[in-house]
Amino acid sequence: MSALDDRLRHSLAQLHENGTYKSLRYLTTPMGPDATIDGLGEVLVFCSNNYLGLANHPEVVEAGHQGLKKYGAGTASVRFICGTFECHRILEERIANFLGTEAALTYVSCWNANEGLLTNLVESGDALISDELNHASIIDAGRLARQATRSVFAHSDINELESALSNVNSAPAKVVVTDGVFSMEGDIAKLPELIATCRRHDATLVVDDSHGTGVLGTSGRGIHEHFGLPGHGPTGIDIFTGTLGKALGGAAGGYVAGPRDVIDYLVQRSRPQLFSNALPPTVACSANKALEIIQREPERVAQLHQNVRTMRDGLKSLGYDVLDSPTAILPIIIGSTADAIRLSNRLLELGVFVIGFGFPVVPEGTARLRIQMSAAHTDQHLERALAAFAKLKEEC
Numbered sequence: 001m002s003a004l005d006d007r008l009r010h011s012l013a014q015l016h017e018n019g020t021y022k023s024l025r026y027l028t029t030p031m032g033p034d035a036t037i038d039g040l041g042e043v044l045v046f047c048s049n050n051y052l053g054l055a056n057h058p059e060v061v062e063a064g065h066q067g068l069k070k071y072g073a074g075t076a077s078v079r080f081i082c083g084t085f086e087c088h089r090i091l092e093e094r095i096a097n098f099l100g101t102e103a104a105l106t107y108v109s110c111w112n113a114n115e116g117l118l119t120n121l122v123e124s125g126d127a128l129i130s131d132e133l134n135h136a137s138i139i140d141a142g143r144l145a146r147q148a149t150r151s152v153f154a155h156s157d158i159n160e161l162e163s164a165l166s167n168v169n170s171a172p173a174k175v176v177v178t179d180g181v182f183s184m185e186g187d188i189a190k191l192p193e194l195i196a197t198c199r200r201h202d203a204t205l206v207v208d209d210s211h212g213t214g215v216l217g218t219s220g221r222g223i224h225e226h227f228g229l230p231g232h233g234p235t236g237i238d239i240f241t242g243t244l245g246k247a248l249g250g251a252a253g254g255y256v257a258g259p260r261d262v263i264d265y266l267v268q269r270s271r272p273q274l275f276s277n278a279l280p281p282t283v284a285c286s287a288n289k290a291l292e293i294i295q296r297e298p299e300r301v302a303q304l305h306q307n308v309r310t311m312r313d314g315l316k317s318l319g320y321d322v323l324d325s326p327t328a329i330l331p332i333i334i335g336s337t338a339d340a341i342r343l344s345n346r347l348l349e350l351g352v353f354v355i356g357f358g359f360p361v362v363p364e365g366t367a368r369l370r371i372q373m374s375a376a377h378t379d380q381h382l383e384r385a386l387a388a389f390a391k392l393k394e395e396c
Helices: 005-017 058-071 086-099 110-121 137-145 158-167 192-202 260-269 281-296 297-315 337-349 379-395
Strands: 034-037 040-047 102-109 125-132 148-151 173-181 204-208 239-243 254-258 329-335 355-357 367-371
Touching: 034 329, 040 379, 058 086, 058 281, 086 102, 086 281, 102 110, 102 204, 102 260, 110 137, 110 173, 110 204, 110 239, 110 254, 110 260, 125 137, 125 158, 137 173, 148 158, 158 173, 192 204, 254 260, 260 281, 281 297, 297 329, 297 379, 329 337, 337 355, 337 367, 337 379
Parallel strands: 125 148, 125 173, 173 204, 204 239
Antiparallel strands: 034 040, 102 254, 239 254, 329 367, 355 367
8 A cells, every 4th residue: 555545544534533524415316406315315405506496497408408419419529629519609699698798608617717717817927816715716726827926815805905906006917806606605795896996906807706697686697787787898897707507507617708809818728728628518508598598587586585585584583693695605604514514414314405514615613504595495495494404403
C-alpha cells in the first residue's frame, strides 16, 4: 500500500469517526416534490434545485426525447470542429432574450462557464475582485486567473468593495464578480449598490445568478428583475452566468450571457468551450422547453413564492430560526457539522429529504439544514414536512 493509500484511508476513517461522512442516496424515480430512495422508500424532497417543478415536466421530457431522435446523442466533438446543432443556437437565443442581453453561449456546466469567462476577461495587470461567499466555481476560476491582481471583499460589504476598487484604480480593466443568490445563506447580492459602485470605478460586473434565475422577480428572470433593473445597459448587469441544471429543467449545462463581443471572444478563446463537446441535444432541447414554459406560465413563479412564505411562516411558528431571504432557500443554522448531518438523517427517517451542510462547504461552526422549496410542492407536502419538523423539535 502506498503513502497516498494510507492517507486516503486515514482521512475517510476520520470522517466516519467525526460523524461527517457523506453518503450518496440513490433515487429510483424521477426528481419531483417527492421521490423514492433506494432502501428508504418514498420521501418528500426539500433539498432539490427543482425550483419550478420542471425537471420531470411532461413537455420538458418529451422535448428531450425529440432532441435525441432528431440530433442523436451529440456531435462527438467540439463545436468549432464539427459545428453546432440548431438546438444550441435556438437555446442560446432564448437565454439572451429571457435575460435581456445581446447574446449567450452555453457550456456543459456553469462551473465551466465561470471558469471560461473569468480566466479570459482579465489580462496581466487587470484586477479581479470577488465576494468572499461566492460559489466554489467562482473561487476556483479566480485561482486560475493568475495573470490578474486578485482580491476578495467581505460578503456584501459595499464599502470594502469601494476600497478594493480604489486600490486598483490604475488597472487597465477591473472585474467584480458576485453570486446573485448565495446558495448557503439564501441571501441576495446588493445589486443596485454593486452596479453604482462598478460604474463609479469603470468596472465590469459579473453576476452568477444560478439560484436566482427562475426564482426571483415576478416572471422568474432573476435578481435584476427582483430589483426592477434591466438585463443590460448602464443601470444593468454587464455579464450573467447561470445554470440550466436548477430551475431551467434541472438536467445539466451552464451559460454566459452578455454583450455580443464578449460572447464572440469566448467562442474564440474560452478553453472550456473550445475543448469540450456541446451540450447533449437532449439537454439543449429540454432546457429550451423549460424556458418556454416559464415564459408561458408565470404563475409557477407566483406559486413558488407562496410556498416559500408558507414554509417559512410554519417553521418560525415551530420555533426555528430561519435566515431571512426572498429566495427559495431556507437555511436553519445548527452549528456543528456532525449535528447537522445527524438531524438531516433523522428528518430522512421521518420521510423528509433535507441536507445538512457543514465544513468544508460552509465555515466550521456554521453548519446548517438547508431547505429548498419548489412550485411543485402542494399544501399536503408542506403540512407533512412541517409535521416532521415539529417532531424533530420535540426530540431535540
